[in-house]
Amino acid sequence: MAYYKGLDGVSEEDLDPYFGIAKLDEQLKGIPPKKVVLISASPSVGNEVFGYQIIHKNITSGVKVLVFLNRTSPQSYLTDMKEYDFPPNDNLVIIDAYSGITGIKSEETDHIRVINNPYDKEEVKTKIIKELNEGYGLLVIDSFSLLADFFDFSFAISFMNDIKQVIVAKESAAVLLFTDWGYEKQNVDKLLSNVNSTIEIKGIEKRVIFGQYFAVLKCDWLEEKPTFSSVLFKAIKPGGIRVYFPKILVTGPTDAGKSSFIHSASKNAVSVDKLGGTIALDHGTVDFEGYRADLFGTPGQERFDPLLKMLGGEAIGVFLVVDSTKPEQFPRAVEMLRKTETYGLPVVVIANKADLKGALKKEELREKLHLDSAITLVQTVAEDLSKVDPNEPTKLKEVNIHEALSALFKQLT
Ligand SMILES: Nc1nc2c(ncn2[C@@H]2O[C@H](COP(=O)(O)OP(=O)(O)OP(=O)(O)O)[C@@H](O)[C@H]2O)c(=O)[nH]1
Ligand SMILES: [Mg+2]
CATH class of the missing domain: 3.40.50.300 (P-loop containing nucleotide triphosphate hydrolases)
Incomplete structure (x- = not known):
């Protein structure tokens, strides 16, 4: 059964796109089930607002979203999302892999699952897989680069492939937020070859960054390349990503x-x-x-x-x-x-x-x-x-x- 609302029992016309971002939705037509999308940012620009916007778009259209969070605490994550006018709702569940690192005690609630020892590879993997088996339309990993830093890049890729098997079996989809901090090229290439689509986010740099753009580097469910090569955007508070x-x-x-x-x-x-x-x-x-x-x-x-x-x-x-x-x-x-x-x-x-x-x-x-x-x-x-x-x-x-x-x-x- 597909956990994507829209792909399951809702007519084509009613099908909502799932980035919530102009141009990506028009041309990629959302994220089909079983697909993994990498949002890859260069270090000078942020990609977190892309994550917020994708989560917001999906939870408000009735899709259950699981966020694996190791970048910050769930509380500050939600506060940040609210500043963009993206309040949480019942469709959002966060796996907290952050509090354990800082020693802050975190408690499980209806919307928060806790990883006690984020250094324990097995606990991290088992927890995500167990949760995904409950049935979600979308998994967001924020961030994949921190996971690679925490363990090592090869583990992060094998971890992603294990997760992908569940995503495929459950007909859900995944978005990985990744910042390329200068990892070895062969690692990054391997990551790119293991995902279905890569959206690249870059800054236009001349001493200071005076613009940011995104581009579709890869998308294996499109027969033809998108008509745009790169799209200038702004992250606006409140409002999110705007072309x-x-x-x-x-x-x-x-x-x-x-x-x-x-x-x-x-x-x-x-x-x-x-x-x-x-x-x-x-x-x-x-x-x-x-x-x-x-x-x-x-x-x-x-x-x-x-x-x-x-x-x-x-x-x-x-x-x-x-x-x-x-x-x-x-x-x-x-x-x-x-x-x-x-x-x-x-x-x-x-x-x-x-x-x-x-x-x-x-x-x-x-x-x-x-x-x-x-x-x-x-x-x-x-x-x-x-x-x-x-x-x-x-x-x-x-x-x-x-x-x-x-x-x-x-x-x-
Ligand atoms: N009846 C009618 N009047 C209009 C319409 N749109 C604008 N106006 C009026 O037309 C006049 C000129 O409108 P503006 O928008 O100032 O025109 P503009 O092109 O900016 O003028 P300049 O800056 O002087 O070149 C104003 O008195 C408006 O109220 C319309 O659709 N119908
Ligand atoms: Mg005028």
């Missing part, structure tokens, strides 16, 4: 609704405005379906054109906002792509003010904008027309905003 786009430009002619779009898409937007028009820029942070993006909005008035090139620098995608009632401004919209030097980047066109009399229809808009069929155009409308204020950005309908965000985000990795 991260540091700069998306929002540009387009005067008054089209750029500031309105940014304020509607983000919780904390700020604008440098005067008399309702943007005179410097807008900025807002968007959190949406496992993604985070920083949006930068340009002014539309031509007198601010000297700013455009600077604002467009290093953008990786663009929302081009136009007023659906003003086709005479469309050449200006294209000119703004050129002036921001973002022409050719992934773009989604926002045809705003679709509520106004005289708003062009979708096909007319595409034709007049000379849009290639591959480019997505989303029509947007003010949420509440009675609240449209000539001096303020307007709230646009959430469903329109979501359509636009998902169309661009899908293209960006």
